[in-house]
Amino acid sequence: QNSSGLSVLQKHVSFFDRNHDGIIYPKETFEGFRAIGCGVALSTTASAFIHAGLSQKTRPGKAPSPLLPIEIVNIKLSIHGSDSGVYDSEGGFVASKFEEIFSKHAKQHPNALTSDELKEMLTANREPKDFKGWLAAESEWKILYDLCKDKEGLLQKDIVYSVYDGSLFERLEKEHSKTKNNK
Numbered sequence: 001q002n003s004s005g006l007s008v009l010q011k012h013v014s015f016f017d018r019n020h021d022g023i024i025y026p027k028e029t030f031e032g033f034r035a036i037g038c039g040v041a042l043s044t045t046a047s048a049f050i051h052a053g054l055s056q057k058t059r060p061g062k063a064p065s066p067l068l069p070i071e072i073v074n075i076k077l078s079i080h081g082s083d084s085g086v087y088d089s090e091g092g093f094v095a096s097k098f099e100e101i102f103s104k105h106a107k108q109h110p111n112a113l114t115s116d117e118l119k120e121m122l123t124a125n126r127e128p129k130d131f132k133g134w135l136a137a138e139s140e141w142k143i144l145y146d147l148c149k150d151k152e153g154l155l156q157k158d159i160v161y162s163v164y165d166g167s168l169f170e171r172l173e174k175e176h177s178k179t180k181n182n183k
């Protein structure tokens, strides 16, 4: 936690809480994906999978809800295996783990990952038989890469940094609304 009272992981997901009531519904996740420029197909699929996978984890002791709400207060309970370890178990940011991504895997350029280096990182992060974690981590990183790779196909360190606290999403939304209005 920090001055805003939210953990870094809570900030990552708060962008998708479009009406700021602390609960994310599938429609809000869909709208958030659309706002940063994702297509209808990806936005629909991602929203469906994220809510089916995370809703109940964030509602301990409650009966499952068919509306698939995600409660931001409990978002740390949805942390999975086979991740980078940049989020600690409280949803805080572990700077040394963030630096490790690049010190271990960024070989061609010190401050960026190629597509192959990203794949190597995902393989290295895999915990045995943690199939759900593998899928979750691969989806998170693939969407980030597809959305944010530069012209040379590199995923820059500053972009990766800004995904963790969700400030990336705010920036993408601003950029996307500009290009929309110019058309």
Ligand code: HEM
Pocket: 009, 012, 013, 016, 024, 029, 033, 050, 054, 070, 075, 078, 079, 080, 081, 082, 083, 084, 085, 086, 087, 137, 140, 141, 143, 144, 163
């Ligand atoms: C375009 C949208 C999104 C992108 C690109 C994205 C990307 C990422 C990335 C790269 C990580 C870090 C994984 C790691 O450190 O190995 C992450 C973690 C996480 N994301 Fe997202 N995310 C997005 C949307 C969402 C949404 C909508 C939710 C839930 C409402 C969510 C929940 C989480 C959670 C709970 C984690 C922690 C998982 C862990 O580290 O074990 N994300 N995300």
Ligand SMILES: [Ca+2]
Pocket: 017, 018, 019, 020, 021, 022, 023, 024, 025, 028
């Ligand atoms: Ca909401």
